[in-house]
Amino acid sequence: MSFQESESRFGFPPRKDLLDDTNVRLLDALSADPRATAAELARQVGMSAPAVRERIARLEQAGVIRGYRLDIDPAALGLPVAAWVRIRPGPGQLPRIAELAARTPQVSECHRISGEDCFLLKVHVAAIEDLEAVLDRFLIHGQTHSSFVVATPVAPRLPAVGR
Numbered sequence: 001m002s003f004q005e006s007e008s009r010f011g012f013p014p015r016k017d018l019l020d021d022t023n024v025r026l027l028d029a030l031s032a033d034p035r036a037t038a039a040e041l042a043r044q045v046g047m048s049a050p051a052v053r054e055r056i057a058r059l060e061q062a063g064v065i066r067g068y069r070l071d072i073d074p075a076a077l078g079l080p081v082a083a084w085v086r087i088r089p090g091p092g093q094l095p096r097i098a099e100l101a102a103r104t105p106q107v108s109e110c111h112r113i114s115g116e117d118c119f120l121l122k123v124h125v126a127a128i129e130d131l132e133a134v135l136d137r138f139l140i141h142g143q144t145h146s147s148f149v150v151a152t153p154v155a156p157r158l159p160a161v162g163r
Helices: 003-009 021-032 038-045 049-061 094-103 128-139
Strands: 081-089 107-112 119-125 142-148
Touching (some): 021 038, 021 049, 038 049, 094 128
Antiparallel strands (some): 081 119, 107 119
16 A cells, blocks of 8 residues: 555645645535535536536545535424444453444444543433433443533534645
């Protein structure tokens, strides 16, 4: 495996040629409207639609663009309560927590983190009381600490590209 292949595979910075000014403008345009057509994107970045499609394909192949996601408001689905849950696994419980998080529909995110706690989960439930049942599933594998989301002054966004 070449160094450039390992950079892409292991999350190291992408090659500099992938983040030229045109690709940065293209990524900005896509982040503003992921449903934009190649023709619309081409007008915004000043190139042809086939050239835009080729650049997007290269960015996807390099792992810079990993996929397209649908942004759904959990509150609109009847899940207005969001909580961040830190979990400190008991001995030998690390893989069980990751597996349980993947199987638990209330968990929308699961991150392996450093520090005393090993996992950070984002959980969505209909009411605060409903969090108890979710936490009980994890308590047999470790210790939990929860914090409720009361406001989101900065909504999830893409990292700054080329700035």
